[in-house]
Amino acid sequence: MKMLLFVSLCISALIVSSTAFAGSSNTCCMKFSSGILSRKLIARYYNESNSLCPRHAVVFVTLKNRTFCFDPKQSWVQNIIKYLNEKEKLHMTTQNSASISTDKEKLHMTTQNSASMSTDKEKMHMATQNSVSTEKKQSYSFSTSQPSSIM
Template sequence: MRILMSLLLLVLFCSLQLTSSAPRALESSSSCCVQFYKKKIPLNLVVSFYQTGSNCPISAIVFRTAAGREFCLDPDSSWVNSHIAKVNSRTTTTTTTKTLSTTV
């Protein structure tokens, strides 16, 4: 009886370990890039961006468009860095404008 109880406890522990690590595994695979998109994306289509996580095989910048599409891009590309700076300034300007209009 004691062996059966120990075996049951071991199976329960293993199943908890598998279920607790499953969401993290799904999350990391969905936000990683396999290859870079080669074409230049027009700046007016880009609404946001993010960098892939450190657990991904390649480091990439992901641009999200207004239509919801995501493109994996080379972070060392000059046009990508230019787009990032412009999207950041666009976001900062919008936030500053909203803050000023609410305080007046």
């Protein structure tokens, strides 16, 4: 019984390891594509360098999500990689600029709201002072009035 269990575990381990290896080999570039891709068709790229793969390759992914393996030593491949990297940097810079612009707008609005609130407070303070001043005038008018004489 123990022997049967041991053999079953060994077979299971063998199946799992061979499946993992087969899955890895399917993602490797076994040969390079011939020809040249237009950079307008390429959405992104990644480097294929796995210890299980026979060769290092650059994989271009097209807009239609198709993949092509190319030799990274070719000058046109290096030029497209440079172009895609610069395009990504520009995209990131644009996003950061938009974020900074939005932050500046928020700060400007906060400053305007603070100024508006302080102006409103000043108006309320002035209205309160005018109200107190009017009450004082009224109280003075009562206090300075002459009592009527009854004869």
